[in-house]
Amino acid sequence: MYKILKKQKIGQGIYELRIEAKHIVKYAKPGNFIILRKNETGERAPFTIANLDNKSITILFNVVGKTTADLAKLKKGDSIKDVAGPLGNPSEIGEFGTVCIVSGGTGCASAYLLSKALKEKRNKVINILGAKSKDQIIWEDKFSNISDRLIVCTDDGSKGMHCLVTKPLEKLLKKQYFNRVIAIGPPVMMKEVARLTYQRARTFVHLAPIMVDGIGMCGGCRVKVGNETKFACVDGPEFDAHEVDFDSIIYRNSRYFDEEQESHEKHHGSCITKAATKKKTPVKQKSKKTISKKKAANKKDIASRKKKKTINKKPVKKKTARKTKK
Numbered sequence: 237m238y239k240i241l242k243k244q245k246i247g248q249g250i251y252e253l254r255i256e257a258k259h260i261v262k263y264a265k266p267g268n269f270i271i272l273r274k275n276e277t278g279e280r281a282p283f284t285i286a287n288l289d290n291k292s293i294t295i296l297f298n299v300v301g302k303t304t305a306d307l308a309k310l311k312k313g314d315s316i317k318d319v320a321g322p323l324g325n326p327s328e329i330g331e332f333g334t335v336c337i338v339s340g341g342t343g344c345a346s347a348y349l350l351s352k353a354l355k356e357k358r359n360k361v362i363n364i365l366g367a368k369s370k371d372q373i374i375w376e377d378k379f380s381n382i383s384d385r386l387i388v389c390t391d392d393g394s395k396g397m398h399c400l401v402t403k404p405l406e407k408l409l410k411k412q413y414f415n416r417v418i419a420i421g422p423p424v425m426m427k428e429v430a431r432l433t434y435q436r437a438r439t440f441v442h443l444a445p446i447m448v449d450g451i452g453m454c455g456g457c458r459v460k461v462g463n464e465t466k467f468a469c470v471d472g473p474e475f476d477a478h479e480v481d482f483d484s485i486i487y488r489n490s491r492y493f494d495e496e497q498e499s500h501e502k503h504h505g506s507c508i509t510k511a512a513t514k515k516k517t518p519v520k521q522k523s524k525k526t527i528s529k530k531k532a533a534n535k536k537d538i539a540s541r542k543k544k545k546t547i548n549k550k551p552v553k554k555k556t557a558r559k560t561k562k
């Protein structure tokens with residue numbers, strides 16, 4: 237069991253959880269993630285290691301479904317059943333020069349430790365942080381302590397620049413040279429960063445597709461990079477942005493939209509209602525629903541693969557039939 241040393245709400249629907257995990261701390265580096273299971277029946281959920289000290293790791297998460305809603309209910313002193321990690325490859329930390337780190341939403345969780353490590357290597361670090369609104373900006377004070385320049389953007393203009401994170405990046409790219417750009421956030425944002433920096437700056441992105449085992453066995457996290465199939469959990473999560481096929485990632489994510497929407501409405505909505513009504517939904521029933529969401533996703537994948545195979549086979553069959561007639 238892994239003890240919760242601190243739990244804090246740090247923004248609208250965003251929580252910070254410090255978990256005692258000495259064995260992970262020993263090997264963890266910026267860019268690594270963990271997979272946790274809250275209890276015996278819980279789903280495996282991956283989270284970036286957002287911060288570290290000598291005995292604990294910190295994760296930051298947004299309440300989007302069942303697991304994150306359950307994690308948000310934990311208190312200091314409670315425990316988590318399993319925490320596996322550190323997983324994934326650490327990010328490359330070198331003396332690059334000027335590095336611009338663009339992050340949005342919970343992507344900012346990965347950006348902090350990375351920025352800190354790059355700063356310690358005497359890089360000039362420029363952070364562009366994005367959030368929907370001012371109460372969803374993550375760790376602004378912490379970033380301002382380590383950044384050479386911090387630019388905050390919000391979608392609704394409630395704080396900082398009223399724009400997407402790509403706008404200040406576009407402006408900066410016209411004025412200065414970056415030795416490296418790193419983007420962490422939604423695939424659409426990372427795709428746009430890759431387009432803006434193409435032939436201008438070496439750019440890396442952190443991919444976070446659906447992961448199940450996190451050790452390269454299930455194939456759930458496959459992504460196309462440089463025309464090759466890679467597994468984000470063992471080959472990534474950091475990849476060369478100009479090699480990533482973002483469209484296939486965006487397409488795969490969109491296929492789970494209905495199931496995710498259902499889960500989001502159920503658990504995000506229920507969080508607010510529960511706080512007011514203190515009404516409980518049976519845990520067993522909820523896990524079954526979430527599991528069936530992933531089964532549905534797998535069925536979609538299998539069905540589309542079968543369809544592809546059938547389409548490929550058709551012309552071959554026709555040819556043989558014609559030959560036999562002759």
Ligand SMILES: Cc1cc2nc3c(=O)[nH]c(=O)nc-3n(C[C@H](O)[C@H](O)[C@H](O)COP(=O)(O)OP(=O)(O)OC[C@H]3O[C@@H](n4cnc5c(N)ncnc54)[C@H](O)[C@@H]3O)c2cc1C
Pocket residue numbers: 269279280281282283284285295296297298299300301302303304305342345346443444445446447448473492496499500526
């Ligand atoms: C390497 C990696 C690092 C991540 N780091 C963070 C982080 O630091 N903070 C954070 O808030 N979120 C992070 N995520 C996403 C996080 O894992 C999901 O938000 C979480 O699993 C949602 O579970 P749920 O049951 O609450 O929601 P669900 O209803 O199950 O899903 C809601 C959303 O979470 C995504 N998701 C669900 N299950 C998984 C899964 N097994 N793997 C990846 N995505 C999933 C779905 O695509 C969907 O967009 C990370 C994902 C990966 C792959």
Ligand code: FES
Pocket residue numbers: 446447448449450451452453454455456457458467468469470
């Ligand atoms: S999560 Fe299973 S192969 Fe990556």
